[in-house]
Amino acid sequence: MAVRKRPLSPHLQIYKMPLTAGLMSITHRITGVALAAGTLVLTYWLLSIGLGEETYQEAQAALGSIFGLIVLFGWTLALFYHLFNGIRHLFWDAAKGIDLKSAHLSGLLVLASASIVSVLVWIAAWVARGGA
Structure with a gap:
């Protein structure tokens, strides 16, 4: 039986994951877990x-510390x-924006919107x- 050269999956260090x-x-999954953990912090505060x-x-004092503020901003x-x-x-x-170009653009829009709104809220x- 002849040995066939099969394609190898790209190594994680050289693979560029699509946005x-x-x-x-x-x-999205990680932020869901972070929100659940942050809800525990909110519950502790309440x-x-x-x-x-x-x-x-x-x-x-804990939430007002530098570390606490970083955690709250991250949340x-x-x-x-x-x-x-x-x-x-x-x-x-609803089958809107599924094509690659729209999906990429909406991904960038999500990142920009989340960052801008978070800064504005703070x-x-x-x-x-x-003020200070």
Whole structure:
């Protein structure tokens, strides 16, 4: 029996994953998990309100730290990414924007929209708190 040379899959380090097919889909799943974890943080903060002043101050200190603010910004970014990408999927369910060019463009639009809206929400929160 002759040995045939079969094609090999590209190695992960040289394979360029398509934006729409791979990265956006995987990121959508990851942000879903991040939102679930962030909901636990939100629940902790809400429970701290009812558990007394000391517990609330500890929660505020944790969430107001540099690390806490980075986590909260990441959660905000995940929220808007998941929202906009979910809307994109609703259009796909209606067979709109499925061709490669539209899918790529809508993927970039999701990334830009999520980033811009997240920054605007944080600017609005900063202004609402009094600026600095």
